Amino acid sequence: MPKIKTNSGAKKRFALTGSGKIKRKHAFKSHILTKKTKKQKRNLTHVTLVDKTNEKSVKEMLGLK
Secondary structure (H helix, E strand, O other), X not given: OOOOOOOHHHHHHOEEOOXXXXXXXXXXXXXXXXXXXXXXXXXXXXXXXXXXXXXXXXXXXXXXX
């Protein structure tokens, strides 16, 4: 049986925590930042976790389980 390839885009965007959860960055922080408030940009800086509804599909893309 062949090995499952990892999705290249997913491996650049997601990282696993020690407890097995998946970390992600916020969207909308790359360009057109002049119209966004300082507070909005500051809050987009923080890393967050992938929602449990999307965890299965992200794990499949990363070749886990």
